[in-house]
Amino acid sequence: MSNPIELLRRLSEVATPTLVLLLAAAAGVTVLVHNWRIALPATAAHFVLAGALLSQVLDPTVAFIKPLAGVVACLGVALAAFQADQMRQRIGQSIALERLRRPNWLQLPSQLLLRMIVAALVLVTALNAAARFPIPTSAPGLVAAAYVLAGFGLALIATSFEAMNIGLGILLLLSAFELAFTPLEPSIGVSVLLAVVTLMVGLAVSVLTLADVEPTDEPSQATLAEASLTADAEVG
Amino acid sequence: MITLPAVLLCAAGLLIAGVSALATNQRPWLSASIVALVSALLAGLIALPVGARLTLLGISLDFAQPFVVLGRAFVLSEVSRSSAAVVLASGAILLATAWRTPQGRYFVPLSAALIFFLFIALTVRPFAYAALAFQGAAVAGAILVQGNRAGSRSTLSSWRYLVSATLALAALFFAGWFADRAARTTAADPASAAAAYDVPTALMLIGFVLLLGALPLYSWIHPAVKDAPPLVSALLGAVVLGGTQLWTFEVWRELDWLQNDTVRSVLSTTGSLLLTLAALLGWAQRSFARALAAALFAEVGSGLLLVVTDSTRTAEALLLSTLARSISLSAFCLGLAVLDQSSATSAPTRLRLWALGAAVVGGLSLAGIPGTIGFVARWVTARGIGQTDLEGMLLILAAGASISIGVLRSAHQILSREVSSESQPAETPPEGDNLPLRLTLAVSIALTVLLGLWPSALVPLLGVSVPQ
DSSP: OOOHHHHHHHHHTSOHHHHHHHHHHHHHHHHHOOOHHHHHHHHHHHHHHHHHHHHTTSOHHHHTHHHHHHHHHHHHHHHHHHHHHHHHHHTTOOOHHHHHHSOOTTOOOHHHHHHHHHHHHHHHHHHHHHHHSOOTTSOHHHHHHHHHHHHHHHHHHHHOOSHHHHHHHHHHHHHHHHHHHTTTSOOHHHHHHHHHHHHHHHHHHHHHHHHTSOSSSSOOHHHHHHHHHOOSOOOO | OEEEEHHHHHHHHHHHHHHHHHHTTTSHHHHHHHHHHHHHHHHHHHTSOTTOOEEETTEEEESSOOEEETTEEEOOOHHHHHHHHHHHHHHHHHHHHGGGSOOSTTHHHHHHHHHHHHHHHHHEESGGGHHHHHHHHHHHHHHHHTTTOOTTOOSHHHHHHHHHHHHHHHHHHHHHHHHHHHHHHHHHOGGGHHHHTHHHHHHHHHHHHHHTTOSSTTSSHHHHHHHSOHHHHHHIIIIIHHHHHHHHHHHHHHOGGGOSHHHHHHHHHHHHHHHHHHHHHHTTOOSHHHHHHHHHHHHHHHHHHHHHSOOTTHHHHHHHHHHHHHHHHHHHHHHHHHHHHHHHTTOOHHHHHHHHHHHHHHHHHHHTOTTSHHHHHHHHHHHHHHTTOHHHHHHHHHHHHHHHHHHHHHHHHHHHHHHHHTTSOOOOOOGGGGHHHHHHHHHHHHHHHHHHHOGGGGHHHHTSOOOO
16 A cells, blocks of 8 residues: 555546546635645645546556656645745745735635636536547546646636746646546657656746746735735635 | 767757756856857758768768657658758857856756757657647746846746647647547548548647747737847747747648648738738837847748748748848847846946947848848748748738838937936946957857858758858
8 A cells, every 4th residue: 555556546446527526626726726835735636636537547657657747846836935935025025924824714805706706617618518529539537627627727827926826727737638638649658758748847837936026126916916906814 | 880860969969068058057158158069060960961971989870760769759851950950050159149148047058958859849750749849948948038037027928938838739739649540530531531630730720829929919929028138039039939930841841631721821811910010010119129029020920921832942941041030139139138238237338339239230130131141031031932922022021121120219219328328427347358248249240241141151051052
C-alpha cells in the first residue's frame, strides 16, 4: 500500500462517475476559491484524480507520470505564492492572509457569487457537450471529465485577476487536453512529453506569480480590482 | 567511421550553449557571445549545400538522417533546413546585438531556450508534436517578457501568450489525430474524403491563428510588445513569429488536404484584416512600441497572404522576410533599449542620438523603405503576392508607408522631448565609456543599410535566389 503507483491503481478501481464527480468538485474549488492555500491543494487533488482516471485506460505506471508532474508543479506554484504573499505584506498590498484569518462566512461577496453562477453554467454546458460531441474511441467518463476541466479552466482564466489563478486555469486546460488525448494515443512518449509541458507551465506560473507583485508603491490591477469587489473579508 | 545525424549535433549544440549561458549569466556579454556564436555556427552548418558531407574527428555528419527519440523523429528535411538556418541566424543576430544591453536577469539563457524550442518545432515529425515545442517557446517567451520589469508593466501579455499556445497545442494535437483517422476512413471509402477532413482543417486553422497571434485581434502580440523589454520584443517578432510562419508554410506544403479554397480564404482574409489594421493604425502612432506592434501585425498579415499564395517565390520571400526582420529589429530594438537605459541615467547626448538613429533606420527598414534590407524583403513579398492577389500587394505597400510615418512621428516625439530637456543641463559621463555601445549601434545601422544595397550577401544562408 505504501507504493504510490499501487495507491493510484486502487484509486482507479473506484467507479468512474464517482471519480468524475470528485474531479469536478476539486476543479470547482479551484475556480471558486482564489486563495492559494485552498486553491492549490484542490488543484493537486484534481491531478491525482485525473491520474486515477487515466489509470483506467493506461498502465498505472505510465498514468502515474501525470499526478507526479502536476503535484510537483503545484508545489512550485505554492512556494511562489507564499513568497508573493510575503512580498505583498512587506509593501502593504496583501489582503490574502487577512481573508483567510478572518473569513466572514455570512457575507458572500458578489465576486464569489458570480464565479458560482459561471461555474454552474460551465458544468451544465460541459456535461451537455460531452453527450452531444463525444470524442470517438475515447472512454465516455474521461471525455466528460475533459469537457468539465476545459470549461472550468477557461472560466478561471476569464474570471481571474490574479496571476496565480490564471496559471491554475492553464493547468486545468492542459489536464483536460491530457484526459481527452492520452487514451487516443496511449504511449509513454506522449505521457512523458505532456508531463514535461506541465512542469514547464508550472515554472512559468511560479515566475509570473512572483512578477505579479508590483515593486512600486502603486497597487496592482489585481489588488485594486479585488479591493473594490471584496471590501469585506472573504474566504474565496 | 561514425555517422551522426546533423539534427542531433544542432540540438545538442544549442542545449550546451544554453547551459553555458546559464553558467556565465553573471557576465551577460560572455553568455550572449556564446549563444550568438553557437547559433551562427550551426546556421552556417545547416546552410551547407544539400548533399554536402562533413567529417570532423572521424565523425561524419549526415543531414538527411533522422534522429528518433520517444518514437518521434527529428530530421532536417530539404524544406526545414533553410527554415532552421534562418531561425538560428536570426537568434544569433539579435543576441549579438544584446551583448551590452542585457534585458533581464535570465535574458540570454531563456533566449537560448526559445531558439532551441523553435529549432525542435521545425524539425520534429509528425507535425503535431511541434505544438509541444511551441508551448516550450511560449513558456520561455512569457518569462522573458517580464525581464527588467518596471512598475507599470503587467503580466497580461505573458498570460495571453501562454493561453494561446495551450489552446493551439490542443487544437494541433487533435488535428493530427483526426487527420490520421480521416486518412484511414478515406482509404476505405474514397467518396467521403471531402467531409472527413473538415474537423482537422478547422483545428489546424485555429492552431495557426492562435500561434501567430493573428486572432483574436490584439491577443498577445500588441500587449507583449508594450510590456516586454525592447530586445525581447525583437526576439518575439523575429525568432518566434518568423519560426512559426516558416513552420506554418512547411505544414501547408506538406499536407495536401489542407490546401483547399476554404483554408485559403480564411487565411487570406485574416492576413488582409491584419494588414488593413496596420495600414489604418500605423501612421497614427507616436510611440516606437506601438509602431512596432503595427509593424508586426503587417508582418504576420503578409506572411499569411504569402503562405496561401501558390507562388514559386513563397519560400524565398518568407525566408528573406524573417531574416530581414531580425536585422531590422536588431537595429530598431537596440536603439530603443539604449534610449530606455539612457533615459534612466544622464547618458551623453551623442549616444542618445546614435540610439535614435538606429531606432529610425531599423523602424524604416521594418516598414520596407527603399535603401534598407526591409525593402528587399518587402519587394520580394509584394511581388510574390501580386502574382495572384493585387489587393493584397497594395495593402502590403500601404501598411509599409503607414508604419514608416508612425516611426517618424515617434522619433519626432522623442526629439521634441530631448530639446525641451536640454534647458536643464545634467552631469554627463565621458563619451568614451559608451564606445562599445556606439559601435554596436553603428554596426546594426550599417548592416541594415548595406544588406539593403547588396542583398546577395544573404544567398548562401537562404539557399534561394535574391533579386538585385
